[in-house]
Amino acid sequence: MSFKETLSKAREQRGMTQQELSDKLYVTRQAVSRWENGETEPSVDMRKLIANVLDVPVIQLLDIDVSELCQCCGTPFTVPNMPHGTDADGEENIEYCKWCYDGGKFMYSSEEELIEKTAPFLMEATGMSQDEAVSFMGVLVPNLKHWQ
Structure with a gap:
């Protein structure tokens, strides 16, 4: 369902x-x-406030299907040439990207470390400010399988 x-x-x-x-x-x-007729959309921080006021999960207001994302960092697998991670036996693992999970090992030990190291890539890809990228990732990452 769309945000509006x-x-x-x-x-x-x-x-x-x-x-x-x-x-x-x-x-x-x-x-x-x-917002309701789709003319404009609020920022991530405003969506957090809306979620609080309406008592709904913030992720619900982001209009994101998390099943289509790396379950560690949230990068969409629709990105061209997005490599999947590999298990310890070298088999491809379709839930994670190579940058997060390689050879059966996760590259990030905490959500904070992940966000700190990957927010600049999100900023570059989307034009978000640092605050926007960190805020967005702070909502998305806890909803991904690896961090639950």
Whole structure:
């Protein structure tokens, strides 16, 4: 489900009007309306606030299918030439990328280390600022299989 559909549905399930939601988020009603009709989309940090106000998981508001991602770093396997990781016996492991999992070993010992080392690549690929990339990864990474 798209962000605009998820937002509208979650708001309506809580019996809130656009005005009531906007008051809790300290934005205009028009901002909520534009989000719900797909004209604009809020930042990751605003989505965190929306999730808190509507009591929904933040990942639900990111419109991401985590099954299509490396289950350690979140890089999409749709990236051209994205190599899969390998198990200790050399067999390909389709859940992880080579940069996170190689020869049966994970390259990162904590979510923080992963985010610190990979946020610059996300910034380069998407044009996000450092704060945006770190915030995005902070929401995504805990929802990936390796970190649960």
